[in-house]
Amino acid sequence: xxxxxxxxxxxxxxxxxxxxxxxxxxxxxxxxxxxxxxxxxxxxxxxxxxxxxxxxxxxxxxxxxxxxxxxxxxxxxxxxxxxxxxxxxxxxxxxxxxxxxxxxxxxxxxxxxxxxxxxxxxxxxxxxxxxxxxxxxxxxxxxxxxxxxxxxxxxxxxxxxxxxxxxxxxxxxxxxxxxxxxxxxxxxxxxxxxxxxxxxxxxxxxxxxxxxxxxxxxxxxxxxxxxxxxxxxxxxxxxxxxxxxxxxxxxxxxxxxxxxxxxxxxxxxxxxxxxxxxxxxxxxxxxxxxxxxxxxxxxxxxxxxxxxxxxxxxxxxxxxxxxxxx
Numbered sequence: 001x002x003x004x005x006x007x008x009x010x011x012x013x014x015x016x017x018x019x020x021x022x023x024x025x026x027x028x029x030x031x032x033x034x035x036x037x038x039x040x041x042x043x044x045x046x047x048x049x050x051x052x053x054x055x056x057x058x059x060x061x062x063x064x065x066x067x068x069x070x071x072x073x074x075x076x077x078x079x080x081x082x083x084x085x086x087x088x089x090x091x092x093x094x095x096x097x098x099x100x101x102x103x104x105x106x107x108x109x110x111x112x113x114x115x116x117x118x119x120x121x122x123x124x125x126x127x128x129x130x131x132x133x134x135x136x137x138x139x140x141x142x143x144x145x146x147x148x149x150x151x152x153x154x155x156x157x158x159x160x161x162x163x164x165x166x167x168x169x170x171x172x173x174x175x176x177x178x179x180x181x182x183x184x185x186x187x188x189x190x191x192x193x194x195x196x197x198x199x200x201x202x203x204x205x206x207x208x209x210x211x212x213x214x215x216x217x218x219x220x221x222x223x224x225x226x227x228x229x230x231x232x233x234x235x236x237x238x239x240x241x242x243x244x245x246x247x248x249x250x251x252x253x254x255x256x257x258x259x260x261x262x263x264x265x266x267x268x269x270x271x272x273x274x275x276x277x278x279x280x281x282x283x284x285x286x287x288x289x290x291x292x293x294x295x296x297x298x299x300x301x302x303x304x305x306x307x308x309x310x311x312x313x314x315x316x317x318x319x320x321x322x323x324x325x326x
Contacts, residue, residue: 010090011042011090011091011092012041012042012044012090013041013091013093013112014041014042014043014044014091014094014095014108014112014187015043015044015045015046015088015089015090015091015094016034016043016045016046016095017046017048017082017085017086017089018046018047018097018099019047019048019050019081019096019098019099020047020048020050020099021050021051021052021075022052022053022054023052023054023056023099023100024052024055024059026100026234027056027059027060027063027064027099029102030097030100030101030102031064033105034097034103034108036105037103037104037105037106037107037108037109038108039108039109041108041112043091043108044068044091045066045067046067046068046069046070046085046088046089047064047067047068047069047070048069048072048082048085049069049070049071049072050072050074050075050077050081051074051075057069070088072084077201077204077205077326078183078199078203078204078205078208079198079199079200079202079204079205079208080199080201082096082198082208083201086193089190091190093112093190094187094193095108095185095186095187095188096183096184096185096186096187096188097184097186098183098184098185098233100184100233101128101184101185101231101233102231102233103185103229103231104230104231106229107126107185107229107230110226110229111124111126111187111229112187114224115187115189118224120221120222121189121221121222121223121224122188122189122216122217122219122222123181123186123187123188123189123213123216123221123223123224124181124187124188124224124226125138125139125178125182125185125187125223125225126138126185126225126226126227126229126230127172127225127226127227127229127231128182128230128231128233129230129231129232129233130232130235131234137165137166137182138172138181138225139170139172139176139178140165140167140178140182141164141178142165142179142210142267143165143210143260143263143264144268144272145264145268145272145275145276145279146275147162147163147165148260148276149276150162151164151165152280152283153286172227174227175224175227175228176225177222177223177224177225178225179210179214179217180209180210180213180214180223181213181223181224182209182233184231184233184235185231185233186209188216189221192216192221195219196212196215196219198212199211199212200212200266202323202324203259203262203263203324204255204258204259204324204326205256205259206253206256206259206260207259207260207262207263211263211266214267252307252310254310254314257310257311257314258318258324260276261273261276261277261311261314261315261318261321262324264321265320265321265322270321273315273320273321277311277312280308280311281308284304284305284306284307284308285305287304287305288300288301288302288305289301290304
């Protein structure tokens with residue numbers, strides 16, 4: 001994939017790509033934080049709207065005229081929407097920024113400065129916090145069928161050497177290399193995209209940055225967590241408007257389950273997918289039995305088995321995780 005060529009004198013420092021789906025209510029805070037953080041950096045801003053129903057396109061036209069806009073007629077997902085914007089990106093760096101991620105006044109200058117001084121860094125993530133200041137998982141290990149199972153069952157104490165995806169038991173105050181960083185603030189070097197592209201379009205939502213970071217590391221660059229600035233991340237705003245996640249029941253989205261299966265098939269083969277499904281069914285069967293014994297209720301058992309049912313549905317819908325459904 002080739003980005004558009006521009007002269008060095010005309011080139012922005014950072015091309016900021018924002019994918020939007022029904023989050024116009026966040027534009028004011030997100031754009032204000034971005035502007036407050038730019039310092040002397042030259043920015044290019046590109047918004048890809050995935051057929052929002054909340055007048056996002058009209059608001060972008062009337063209030064943010066300096067922003068390049070791609071208005072899709074259908075929701076094509078996070079990965080493909082970001083990929084759409086890449087041919088327009090002219091910056092030395094590309095920043096993928098969520099509408100629900102609000103950067104600090106020093107974030108852009110510090111992270112671009114770090115990348116300028118560390119040419120081996122292919123992508124950079126920062127400390128992510130919630131509105132109340134509590135730390136979010138910001139520096140993660142690659143998922144495997146085994147560590148996902150251990151995390152979901154709470155068996156970490158019996159397998160202390162297993163590296164959980166969202167391990168929080170380390171010093172978050174130091175720069176460190178890691179497996180992958182979340183895509184809500186994802187600063188990637190231009191050369192990385194020119195060499196390996198951006199996201200695998202099969203990932204409609206979830207796992208696209210995990211997969212991309214694997215490709216970055218395989219190509220010889222490092223993935224780095226940078227703690228000396230922070231981004232307030234609300235999380236789940238677009239998914240909430242589409243029903244992709246149920247915050248009341250805390251059920252995992254079918255989209256996330258599908259992406260997990262696609263990821264395991266791509267990086268762990270068919271054997272890895274089948275092991276993942278087997279472990280999922282084993283875990284949910286234990287939960288269902290426990291609920292049945294504890295509450296004597298078939299409804300509790302059915303709720304416990306929901307993930308297994310959806311997993312099997314997605315497994316067959318994707319032809320054993322060999323292709324996406326959307």
